[in-house]
Amino acid sequence: MSDDAKTDQYARQAAGWSDAAYADGDAYLAHRAALVASLGVGLARGDEVLDLACGDGGLGEHLLARGLRYTGVDSERAMVAAARERLAGRARVELGDLNTFEPDRPVAATTVFRAIYYTDDRAAFFRRAATFTERKLVFDLNPRQYRVDDVLDELTTAGFGRVELRPFFVPQTKRLPLTAIGVLQALERSGPLARIALRMRFTYLVGAVRG
Numbered sequence: 001m002s003d004d005a006k007t008d009q010y011a012r013q014a015a016g017w018s019d020a021a022y023a024d025g026d027a028y029l030a031h032r033a034a035l036v037a038s039l040g041v042g043l044a045r046g047d048e049v050l051d052l053a054c055g056d057g058g059l060g061e062h063l064l065a066r067g068l069r070y071t072g073v074d075s076e077r078a079m080v081a082a083a084r085e086r087l088a089g090r091a092r093v094e095l096g097d098l099n100t101f102e103p104d105r106p107v108a109a110t111t112v113f114r115a116i117y118y119t120d121d122r123a124a125f126f127r128r129a130a131t132f133t134e135r136k137l138v139f140d141l142n143p144r145q146y147r148v149d150d151v152l153d154e155l156t157t158a159g160f161g162r163v164e165l166r167p168f169f170v171p172q173t174k175r176l177p178l179t180a181i182g183v184l185q186a187l188e189r190s191g192p193l194a195r196i197a198l199r200m201r202f203t204y205l206v207g208a209v210r211g
Contacts (some may be wrong), residue, residue, distance in 0.1 A: 014078035018058030021103050024175040025058060031170045031185065032205070033062035036111055040136045040207025041162045043068060047108035047135075053099040053115035057083030060091050075102050099125065106132050112139040122151070126158035130210065136160075137208040140168065149204070160208035167194040168205045 010111070018025045037043045037086040045067030051059055054072030056079055063070050070091040072083050083093040094101075098112060099120050110133040119125040129137050133156075135200060141151060148165070155163055176184070188194055198204070 010174075014056060014076065014082040016081060017056040017079065018049070022173070023097055027178075027181055028170050028172060029058050029062050029174075030179075032062060032113065032168070033059060035068060035166060035168070035207075036063065036065055036109065036138050037068065037204050039138060039166055040162065040209040043108055043135070048105055048174045050107040050132075051111045052096075052110065052112045053103065053118065054083055054093065055079050056087055057091070057093060059111070059113065060087050071103065071107070074130065089148060090116075099123065102128070103132050104136050104181045110137050112137075112209075114140065116141065116146070122155040123157065126154050126160070126208075130159040134208055139206050140166075141204045141206050143204060148204070155206075155208045161211045162164075162209040165211075166205045167198055168203050169197065176202040 006142050013020060018029065022166065035047065039045040039094055043049070043066075046069060048069040048071065049063050051057075051063075051072045053061065054074050057072050058082065060070040060072050064087070070087070072091065073096040074083065074089070074093075075096065077095060080093055080095050087093060087205075098115060098118060110129050110159055116122065116125075116139050126137070130205075137155075141148070167188045169188050171184075187197070
């Protein structure tokens, strides 16, 4: 699919994007928000999260519920409009490209989900993010698509001195009972079993800590 076709697709689907993209958006995004708050180094109430490629702001709802401040950024105008409607004045949402956007003040954490592959130059993106991210950068990474050691080297060079990888097993496209979700979350911490699962499917969440 061309970049223009993707843009058209996102524009058409902006309203209700999170509801359509996830079989159980609340479970998926709540778990993601919990890891944004805890992975690598913890965030405290009042800390600000900059969410690049924020889509319709679905993650923002769950971060706000945790007492965090939220700024969403997306390059698609329809997504920005949908996020502003969803968040209803509780957060800032701005139009911008993740390759060039810089906030007007430093933020505690920067997140990039389902979009790290849109960076023009991943290593340069990490270096730029380090200039306005005070505590950590959090993003998802497919270990079958990218060589993890290469990404870790780029993060270290950019100034992120400690990196925590956490398998993320809550499914995007299948709704499961709460008991099954609890089992999957436990498996995320199972070490060798989790690494075996990642050879076939699923992703890591990466928490890259400054300093």
